[in-house]
Amino acid sequence: xxxxxxxxxxxxxxxxxxxxxxxxxxxxxxxxxxxxxxxxxxxxxxxxxxxxxxxxxxxxxxxxxxxxxxxxxxxxxxxxxxxxxxxxxxxxxxxxxxxxxxxxxxxxxxxxxxxxxxxxxxxxxxxxxxxxxxxxxxxxxxxxxxxxxxxxxxxxxxxxxxxxxxxxxxxxxxxxxxxxxxxxxxxxxxxxxxxxxxxxxxxxxxxxxxxxxxxxxxxxxxxxxxxxxxxxxxxxxxxxxxxxxxxxxxxxxxxxxxxxxxxxxxxxxxxxxxxxxxxxxxxxxxxxxxxxxxxxxxxxxxxxxxxxxxxxxxxxxxxxxxxxxxxxxxxxxxxxxxxxxxxxxxxxxxxxxxxxxxxxxxxxxxxxxxxxxxxxxxxxxxxxxxxxxxxxxxxxxxxxxxxxxxxxxxxxxxxxxxxxxxxxxxxxxxxxxxxxxxxxxxxxxxxxxxxxxxxxxxxxxxxxxxxxxxxxxxxxxxxxxxxxxxx
Amino acid sequence: xxxxxxxxxxxxxxxxxxxxxxxxxxxxxxxxxxxxxxxxxxxxxxxxxxxxxxxxxxxxxxxxxxxxxxxxxxxxxxxxxxxxxxxxxxxxxxxxxxxxxxxxxxxxxxxxxxxxxxxxxxxxxxxxxxxxxxxxxxxxxxxxxxxxxxxxxxxxx
Numbered sequence: 001x002x003x004x005x006x007x008x009x010x011x012x013x014x015x016x017x018x019x020x021x022x023x024x025x026x027x028x029x030x031x032x033x034x035x036x037x038x039x040x041x042x043x044x045x046x047x048x049x050x051x052x053x054x055x056x057x058x059x060x061x062x063x064x065x066x067x068x069x070x071x072x073x074x075x076x077x078x079x080x081x082x083x084x085x086x087x088x089x090x091x092x093x094x095x096x097x098x099x100x101x102x103x104x105x106x107x108x109x110x111x112x113x114x115x116x117x118x119x120x121x122x123x124x125x126x127x128x129x130x131x132x133x134x135x136x137x138x139x140x141x142x143x144x145x146x147x148x149x150x151x152x153x154x155x156x157x158x159x160x161x162x163x164x165x166x167x168x169x170x171x172x173x174x175x176x177x178x179x180x181x182x183x184x185x186x187x188x189x190x191x192x193x194x195x196x197x198x199x200x201x202x203x204x205x206x207x208x209x210x211x212x213x214x215x216x217x218x219x220x221x222x223x224x225x226x227x228x229x230x231x232x233x234x235x236x237x238x239x240x241x242x243x244x245x246x247x248x249x250x251x252x253x254x255x256x257x258x259x260x261x262x263x264x265x266x267x268x269x270x271x272x273x274x275x276x277x278x279x280x281x282x283x284x285x286x287x288x289x290x291x292x293x294x295x296x297x298x299x300x301x302x303x304x305x306x307x308x309x310x311x312x313x314x315x316x317x318x319x320x321x322x323x324x325x326x327x328x329x330x331x332x333x334x335x336x337x338x339x340x341x342x343x344x345x346x347x348x349x350x351x352x353x354x355x356x357x358x359x360x361x362x363x364x365x366x367x368x369x370x371x372x373x374x375x376x377x378x379x380x381x382x383x384x385x386x387x388x389x390x391x392x393x394x395x396x397x398x399x400x401x402x403x404x405x406x407x408x409x410x411x412x413x414x415x416x417x418x419x420x421x422x423x424x425x426x427x428x429x430x431x432x433x434x435x436x437x438x439x440x441x442x443x444x445x446x447x448x449x450x451x452x453x454x455x456x457x458x459x460x461x462x463x464x465x466x467x468x469x470x471x472x473x474x475x476x477x478x479x480x481x482x483x484x485x486x487x
Numbered sequence: 488x489x490x491x492x493x494x495x496x497x498x499x500x501x502x503x504x505x506x507x508x509x510x511x512x513x514x515x516x517x518x519x520x521x522x523x524x525x526x527x528x529x530x531x532x533x534x535x536x537x538x539x540x541x542x543x544x545x546x547x548x549x550x551x552x553x554x555x556x557x558x559x560x561x562x563x564x565x566x567x568x569x570x571x572x573x574x575x576x577x578x579x580x581x582x583x584x585x586x587x588x589x590x591x592x593x594x595x596x597x598x599x600x601x602x603x604x605x606x607x608x609x610x611x612x613x614x615x616x617x618x619x620x621x622x623x624x625x626x627x628x629x630x631x632x633x634x635x636x637x638x639x640x641x642x643x644x
Contacts (some may be wrong), residue, residue: 045499045612060499060527061611107532130586142590146534153535165527 019445020275021428027435032428033275034421034449046407051080051378051398055169058394058409066165067100067156068387069394071242074169076394079261080381080402081171081374088367089173094242095186095359096159096168097385098352101241102193103152104388105304105349108453109200110145113342116447117208121217122440137203148196155189158182173371180366190357194318197350201322204346209329218339219330222430223448225293225422226251226336228283228300230415231307232386233258238315239307239351241386247310248283251295253334257285261382264393268410269298271418280418281410291422299418302390303452304344309334314347316354322347338423341451345388378402387412389453413454423448490542490637491595492517492630493533494525501613502556502605505622506546508615512627521634534583534592542637543595544630545580548619549602557618559625562600599633601626 020033042061049057055073059066071093078085085093111130115123119132127135134142159178160166167175178186208214217223233247234240246264248256259267270279271288282288286298293299300306308327314320326347327333330340359365383394390412397406413420427448431441492513496506510525517523521544524536537543554560564580580598587594603626606616 042611057499060497064532066527129582131582131589134586134589139590142586146538146590146592150535150538 019424019428019449021432021437021445023432023435027433029425029429029432032425032445034417034424042409043407046396046404049404051077051381051396051402051404052171054394054396054404054407056165056167059165061409065100065104065387065389067097068385068392070166070169071097072383072385072387072392072394074171074174075243075261075383075385076381076396077169077171077383078381079383080378080396080398082376083172083372083374085173086367086369086372087364088177089370089372090243091359091362091365092159092174092178092370093169095356095365096156097242098356098359099152099156099189099193101352101388102197102349102356103149103156105345105352106145106149106196106200108388109204109342109345109349110142112450112453113345116443116450117204117214117342121444121447125439125443128443137207141203144196144199148192151189151192155186158185170371171374175371177368177370178366183360183363183366186360186365187357190353190360193353193356194350197346197353198318201346201350204343208343217444217447218337218343220337220339220430222427223338223423223451224336225301225338225419225426227293227297227419227422228256228286229306229309229334230300230302230391231310232384232391233311234315236315237312239311239313239348240315241348241352243385246384246391248285248300249310249334251293251334251336253309256283261384261393264382264384264395264410268393268415270410270414276417278414278417280421281415282418291418291425293419293422299422300415301419302386302412302415303341303388304348305335305338305341305451306390307386308344308347314351316351316358318354319347319351322350338419338448338451389413390415413452416452416454420449420452420454423452488541490521490544490634491537491540492521492523492544492546492634493536494523495527495533495545495547496525497527497608499611501607501610502603502616502619503548503608504615505548505603505605505619508620509546509623509626509630512623513630516627517631517634520638533580534586537583537595538587538592540595542597542641543599544633545598545600546626546630547600547602548605548608550605550608554604555618556604556606556616557622558604559622559629560602560604561629562602564598564600597637601629 022030024030046054046057054077055070058073059070061069110133114130114133115128118136119128123132160168228248228250230246230248232240232244234244237247245258245260247258250256257267267284268281269284271282272279282298283300289297308323314323326343327335330337377400378398380397385392392412393410395408396404398404424445427445431444494506494510496503498504498507507525510523513523526536549560584594603619603622605619607613
C-alpha cells in the first residue's frame with residue numbers, strides 16, 4: 001500500500017517546515033517534498049516605516065542570524081542614501097560580521113553536524129546530540145567551544161553595545177568608533193579565533209577524514225547534485241562575506257555571470273509551487289526547468305560549499321591551504337557533495353578568523369570618523385551580504401522622506417530551497433527500501449537538508465518541551481496510519 | 488548574587504512579544520535586585536546568558552491546548568520534556584542543563600519558568616492579543632514575589 005511519511009522538524013510553526021515522503025506500492029519512494037516556513041507579513045509590516053529603522057526591525061526577523069539581517073539592511077541604507085561609509089566604519093562592520101560568522105559556524109558544526117559526523121549518522125538517537133559529541137571528543141572541547149563563543153560575544157558587545165537590538169549600522173557608517181586602547185584586544189580575540197579555527201579543522205580531519213565510512217557518506221551519490229553555485233567575491237574573485245559582487249559558476253565550475261547588488265533582479269527569479277509557501281530562487285540566465293540538476297537547470301546553491309565553489313580561492317593563507325586540501329581530497333572543483341558543506345563551513349570559519357586579524361591589525365580600524373552624513377534624497381537601495389547560510393538580499397524603495405514603500409527580502413534558505421528539495425528527494429529515494437523507514441534512515445534523510453542549515457528561526461524561538469519532529473505515515477488516500485514522535 | 492530574569496520573545500511577532508513587554512515593565516521595578524535581560528535569541532545560544540547565575544526566572548510565550556489565551560502558567564524544569572532537536576536553534580532547556588552538568592559549568596541551581604498562553608506568535612507586525620497583554624497584571628506580581636522570596640531566603644543585597 002502506498003503511504004506518506006511526514007517529517008516535521010519545526011516547533012511552533014504549525015505545519016510549516018516539514019518533509020513529506022510519498023511512498024509507492026513497492027516500498028520505495030515516489031517523491032519527497034521539503035517545505036520551509038513562510039515569513040508572514042514582513043513586507044507589509046515594513047511599509048510606512050522610516051528606512052533608518054530597518055536595521056533594527058529586520059534584525060528581529062530572526063533570533064538565529066540577527067547580525068546578517070542588520071548588516072544587509074545597513075548596506076541597503078548606504079545604497080538608498082547613496083552614501084559611502086568611511087573606511088573605518090566598513091572595517092569595523094566587517095570585523096563584527098566575521099565574529100558573527102565564527103560564532104554561528106561553530107554552533108552549527110559542534111551542535112548540529114557534530115552528532116552526525118562525530119557520533120555517527122546511525123548511532124542511537126539518544127546519543128546523537130551534543131552530549132554524544134562530548135562523550136566522543138571529551139569535555140575540554142566543549143569548554144573550548146563555549147569559551148570561544150563567549151569571547152566572541154563579549155567582543156561584539158564591546159563594539160555594538162549591550163542592548164537587545166543595537167543601533168550599530170547607520171546609513172553611511174556605524175554609531176560609534178572603536179577606542180584606540182581596545183585594538184589590542186581585537187587582535188587577541190582574532191588570534192584565539194585562528195587557533196580555534198585550526199583546531200576545529202584538525203578535529204574534522206582526525207574524526208571524519210580519517211574515517212572511511214564517513215567519507216563514503218560524504219561522497220555518496222545520494223548526497224550529490226551538479227548544480228550552479230553562487231557566492232560573494234572580492235576584486236580577485238576570492239571569498240568575502242561583507243562586500244563585493246555575486247559570482248555564479250556552472251556545474252563545471254566555469255563563471256556564468258558576475259553582478260552587483262543593483263542587478264540582482266536581472267539574474268535571480270523566483271518560482272512558486274502549489275505544495276510549498278517558499279518561493280524557489282533560480283537563475284534567470286538559465287531558466288526554471290523543474291526540480292532537476294545539471295547545466296540546463298537554473299537551480300543554484302548558496303552557503304559554504306557554494307561559496308568555495310564560486311570563488312577562485314580564499315584571500316588568507318591558512319584558509320587557502322585548507323581550501324586546496326578540500327578540493328584535492330574531494331576530487332577537484334567544483335565539489336558537488338552536499339555533505340562536504342560541513343567541511344567547507346570550517347574552512348570559512350578559519351578564513352573569518354584570519355580576516356578579523358587582518359582588519360584588527362590595520363590601524364585605520366580605530367579611526368574616529370565612522371559616519372558620513374547622507375545628503376542625497378532616498379529612492380531605492382539594495383544591500384547584499386553572505387549570511388552563514390548563504391546570500392541574503394535586502395531591497396527597499398522609499399518616498400522622498402525615506403519612508404518605506406516597498407521592501408523585498410530574499411533570505412539564504414530561499415536561495416537554497418530548490419536544491420534542498422532535490423537533496424531530500426534524492427536521499428529519500430536512495431535510502432528507503434522495502435518500506436523500511438527506521439530512525440537511522442530518517443536521520444540520514446534529515447542530514448540531506450541539515451547540511452544547508454536551513455534557518456527557520458525567522459519565525460520564532462521555541463519554548464522547550466515542544467515536539468520538534470513528527471513522522472506520520474499515510475496510505476495512498478493520505479489517511480494517517482502511523483505517527484512517530486521523534487524527540 | 489542577583490538572580491536573572493530572562494525574558495524571551497520577539498516584539499515584532501504578535502503575541503511572541505509578551506516576554507519583551509514583560510522586560511520593559513520589570514525594568515525599573517526590580518532591576519535593583521535582579522538582572523532583567525530581554526532577548527530574541529533561542530536554543531543553544533541561551534547557554535551564554537545563563538552561565539554564572541544561581542537563580543533564574545524565564546518568561547516566555549507558550550502555545551498549549553486547554554488554557555485560555557493570557558493564562559500565566561508556572562513551570563518547573565522537571566515539567567519540560569526533553570527535546571531531541573534536529574537543530575541547535577531549538578535546543579531545549581533540559582539539554583542545556585545536561586550539557587552544563589557534563590561540562591561542570593556554573594549553571595543556575597534554580598530555574599523557574601513563567602509562560603503566557605498566546606494566540607498568534609507567528610505573524611509579523613500583528614498587534615498583541617489584549618488577553619496576552621492583560622496577563623501582565625498577574626505575571627509581574629508573580630515574578631516580583633519570586634524575586635522578593637529569593638532575596639529573603641538567600642539574603643543577597
